[in-house]
Each structure stands twice: as structure tokens, then as C-alpha cells.
Amino acid sequence: MTEVSAHLTRMVRRVQADGRVPAVAAALHRADRPLWTCQVGETGNGTTLGPETAFRIGSVTKTFTAVLTLQCRDDGLLDLDDPLERHLELPAHGELTVRRLLSHTSGLQREPYGDVWDTLRAPDAEAFLAELARAERVLPTGRRYHYSNLGMALLGRLVGRLRGGTWAEVLDERVLGPLGLTGTTVTPGPTAATGFLVDAYSDQAHPEQPTDFGAVSPAAQLWSTATDMARWAAFLADPAALDPEGAVLAPTTLDEMRWPLTVTDETLWSGGFGLGLILVPQGDRVVHVGHDGAMPGFLAAVYGRRGGEGTAGAMGAAVFGSSGTAAEVFDLPHRLLAAAVERDPADVVPWRAGPPAPPEVRGLLGRWWGEGFEYVFSWHDGTLRARGAGDPAGKPPAVFAPLPDRPDVYRTVSGREVGELLRLTRDDSGVVTRMHWATYRFTRRQESFDGYDFRS
Incomplete structure (x- = not known):
């Protein structure tokens, strides 16, 4: 184990121990070094914890739905300023635009109508539409940032309608397959870790039951491995390195998605949203781009790094934890990326003479x-x-x-x-x-x- 690998491994182990997380998996992708992975703990169900272990990634799913939406735009199927009703028959909220939903500035309430997180029963497609008119516009459209799973679910329905399939079918055909993300699925599969709620005042870890998110799947349904999601993070940061032909999405479109459209706090501009992507400034013209995720028993954080001295091409990190309360998971990919650059910066490319100017x-x-x-x-x-x-x-x-x-x-x-x-x-x-x-x-x-x- 190299000095850098040992340092990163210690960081993961510290989060697992201090956060009291049954299982933590982390991966770091960069174009100039072998893939780095680390797993600490136990799956909680007798399976072996390793690079192929799947965790629930929650709202990281939204980044996939956002990419599918921009694919539709690039293919001429929609305009970002189109109202939903131009493409979908909806009983309410059809005047909201695609751009507002992607940037969480639509003003739409956070969840579908009903107590989804109390019952853990998400609506199916029929109930989703039937109850849409009961969902509130809690803020004027464009007033400010307000996170909405409901809004992303509507975009997933839009993508399926435009492509002539389900959201899951379109995702597999147009993103997961082309990028080789074979460990990313809509259901847990045999290698999945069990998610837990760890008691605040004892060492008891109570298993959470996996739930199907039904019509809200485009906002939070996916399971994945840390290795897959480190690669996905690298794609979000440096698409030309992983998709040189632009088969999934043109680099210029990812540039557009990464442009900040709103901040998440009016006084502390420490984070913002582009088109479906969270943007976290790191100082010195460095930004981390990706998303966090939380589901019962699981936390996830997936970010790619752009800019700055020593940043390698296609640099992305993913960290998963099988505890629903270990907030340390959210900060770890940012620290792993910074530590990798500090301790093992990208090689300096020699300057070479070129042809004269025309x-x-x-x-x-x-x-x-x-x-x-x-x-x-x-x-x-x-x-x-x-x-x-x-x-x-x-x-x-x-x-x-x-x-x-x-x-x-x-x-x-x-x-x-x-x-x-x-x-x-x-x-x-x-x-x-x-x-x-x-x-x-x-x-x-x-x-x-x-x-x-x-x-x-």
C-alpha cells in the first residue's frame, strides 16, 4: 500500500469508526492513476463487503434523471424553457418549466401528496397523477431554491414519455449501458448491503426495510457500487475523458449543467444548484460537482473535481454508508479529493513548441x-x-x-x-x-x- 493509499484508507476508517457506520465503501477515480477503493465494516446480511457491494444512493439518482433530460433537449425533443404541459398531460402544475424543475426553483412542494416518509409507500404512476393537483406550490416560481423530489419525479415521467419507454428502461439504454455502469440498478440485487438506523445512545443498529419508490423513482430509487459512482462523478466533472465521442452527453452540455443557477443559502454561498447538479466551491477556483443522497439506512455522496493546480483529469469520488444518520459520509468525498490532489498531484505536463500563429x-x-x-x-x-x-x-x-x-x-x-x-x-x-x-x-x-x- 502506498503512502497516499494508506492515508486515504485511514480517512475512511476514521469516518466508519467515529460515525459508527456498519459499512462504508469509498472509491476514487482519476485518469492518471489506478482506481482506488476501500471498504470498512460488514454488510449486515452475511454477504462479503467489497468493491461490488451495492448501496442505496438516494438522491444521487437525480443526476441521472437530469442527464436524461438534457439528452432530450440536445436531441430536439424539448426546450429547457418548455412548460411540462407541452409534452405531458397533467392535472396540475403543467405550466412549470423544465429548467425550473431541474434547478429546484419551481416552488413545488418537496414530496408527492401524502405522508410518504411516514408510510414508506410511494405512489404508483396512477396515484401519482391522480393526486398531483393536491400538491402545493409552496413558493412563487423562481423566487428561490426549494428542493423537490416531486419535481424530479415529473421530469422522469417526461423523459419516459418522450423516449417511448419507462424511466428505468431509458436510463439503462442511454446512460448505464454506454458508460459501463453495470453495478447500478433500480433494485438492490444479491450484493446489496443492509441499511441501518444506529441508536444515538447505544451500539444497537436496527435494519431498515428497503422501499420501492414507485413513480418517484427518478428522484431516489437507484442502488450502486462506489466504483460505479466514482466513475460517474468523473464523468460529471470531465465527460470528454470518459465519453470522448459524446455518446451520452456533449461536454458543452455538461458545462451548461454545471453553471450555477441558484444558491442554496442566501447568506452563505457555500453551495448551489445547476441543472440537476449540486455545486460545492472549494476555493482557489476549484469546484466539486455531483450530489448527496439519503434513504432509510443509507447515506451517499458522489462528487467530481474541476479546476485547481494538481487536479487530475476525470477525477471523482464516491462514499457510501449503511447508516441513515452518519453525516460524516457527506464530507468525506470532498476531503478524499483534496487529499489526493495534495499528496499525489497530477503530473506537470511538459510544454512543447507548437506551430506559429496564422x-x-x-x-x-x-x-x-x-x-x-x-x-x-x-x-x-x-x-x-x-x-x-x-x-x-x-x-x-x-x-x-x-x-x-x-x-x-x-x-x-x-x-x-x-x-x-x-x-x-x-x-x-x-x-x-x-x-x-x-x-x-x-x-x-x-x-x-x-x-x-x-x-x-
Whole structure:
């Protein structure tokens, strides 16, 4: 066992012991190292605890439903701003949009009508629809974040309707199969651990009964292994590494899903939601993206890591616990990812010389001034880029792409002013003398807005 592996293993063992969790399973995926796994404890049912042991992942299921929904959008089956009633016949709430449901800003109540968590009986499809009109809009739509299993269940129904199958069938065909997530299922299977409620004042662990979530399955039904979910977390963070052809989802669509649409607390901006994904900032331009899950007897946390010095490609961690109260499980994947980067950072890739910038670009490289500030335009990795002269090293540059039908016009495709145009102006000899970026004038020397040149 390497020093890094021993350190990570000790972290897992500490959570299992301090949290009094009957079984903990953890896995760490990264593109540049072998898969790391760790299991501590017992399954509680006589089966062997190992990498193939399945745990209930609860609301991590929502990330799959979100991906299925974005697949429908990318295939032209829906628009994110479509109301549900455009695609589904519903007795109520059909005016809610897909985007609002994905970001938990619809205002819809948290659960289906009735005391689901008291009876542990989720409605079937018929009862789900029959009682939908009894569910409340507890907040005005768009007012703020309010988590809703009911909303995600509606999206699962939408996906099945658009694809001509059940949510589970579509999930298996379009996500689990293509990504090789063979340990992820809608039912527990023979390798499943037993979930427990551990008594607060003694060492007794009482087994919880597995429940079928019926029509609410798209919000919380799945079971999986830590190895499968570490891979899934890596996909959410770095889809091009695991799905280079974009067969499951285009990397640009995952970029869209990871963009924060709301915060979960109005004063502590320590977490937010994109399109079905939880976003947890880690500082120094690092973010963890994924989801937590909780079901009777089980807790789960699945997150991929993006950004920061030393972060490897396709980096994701999953931690499962067979206790419904061991909150230490939720923090552990974040700590495992940080520790792996700190103690075993990704290798530094050597710089290599590349081809020169194209002739039409060469003359505009270097320093320019806009809005009174200095910028540096450069050519790297086959693209035109721009950075503020005072930008910190980790801030991504603006990246431009030429418009084939408009000479000397570029579209900003990422970074500052994404989506805006960059237009070049040349003199009679072809030298670029001025640029306009998002309509702001850029010149070789600092000028005021009315054109006064401080060096003239």
C-alpha cells in the first residue's frame, strides 16, 4: 500500500469508526492513476463487503434523471424553457418549466401528496397523477431554491414519455449501458448491503426495510457500487475523458449543467444548484460537482473535481454508508479529493513548441487597452486568447473562434464576454489598428472613452 493509499484508507476508517457506520465503501477515480477503493465494516446480511457491494444512493439518482433530460433537449425533443404541459398531460402544475424543475426553483412542494416518509409507500404512476393537483406550490416560481423530489419525479415521467419507454428502461439504454455502469440498478440485487438506523445512545443498529419508490423513482430509487459512482462523478466533472465521442452527453452540455443557477443559502454561498447538479466551491477556483443522497439506512455522496493546480483529469469520488444518520459520509468525498490532489498531484505536463500563429492573427498579438485596462492577446493550442494583464494565473482566458463567413470577426466561445463578438479593424496596409470586443474599443495605447491618447 502506498503512502497516499494508506492515508486515504485511514480517512475512511476514521469516518466508519467515529460515525459508527456498519459499512462504508469509498472509491476514487482519476485518469492518471489506478482506481482506488476501500471498504470498512460488514454488510449486515452475511454477504462479503467489497468493491461490488451495492448501496442505496438516494438522491444521487437525480443526476441521472437530469442527464436524461438534457439528452432530450440536445436531441430536439424539448426546450429547457418548455412548460411540462407541452409534452405531458397533467392535472396540475403543467405550466412549470423544465429548467425550473431541474434547478429546484419551481416552488413545488418537496414530496408527492401524502405522508410518504411516514408510510414508506410511494405512489404508483396512477396515484401519482391522480393526486398531483393536491400538491402545493409552496413558493412563487423562481423566487428561490426549494428542493423537490416531486419535481424530479415529473421530469422522469417526461423523459419516459418522450423516449417511448419507462424511466428505468431509458436510463439503462442511454446512460448505464454506454458508460459501463453495470453495478447500478433500480433494485438492490444479491450484493446489496443492509441499511441501518444506529441508536444515538447505544451500539444497537436496527435494519431498515428497503422501499420501492414507485413513480418517484427518478428522484431516489437507484442502488450502486462506489466504483460505479466514482466513475460517474468523473464523468460529471470531465465527460470528454470518459465519453470522448459524446455518446451520452456533449461536454458543452455538461458545462451548461454545471453553471450555477441558484444558491442554496442566501447568506452563505457555500453551495448551489445547476441543472440537476449540486455545486460545492472549494476555493482557489476549484469546484466539486455531483450530489448527496439519503434513504432509510443509507447515506451517499458522489462528487467530481474541476479546476485547481494538481487536479487530475476525470477525477471523482464516491462514499457510501449503511447508516441513515452518519453525516460524516457527506464530507468525506470532498476531503478524499483534496487529499489526493495534495499528496499525489497530477503530473506537470511538459510544454512543447507548437506551430506559429496564422498570418491573419500574428499582427494582433500582444498588448491592447480597453476601458482603461490592459489586456494581452495570444495564440496557444491553436486558438486566439485574451487575458487581463492583471488577471490571477488560475483565471481562465477568453477564447475566440473565427466566423467562417465574416473575415476578421471572432466569437468569444469561453471565458470573459462569452458569446460576444470581437471585430478587427485594419488600415490600408492590413495592420490591425483597432478592435471592438463586446462593442468596447481596444487600442494599442491607453485611451479615454472619447479617444484621448495619454502618450500623444
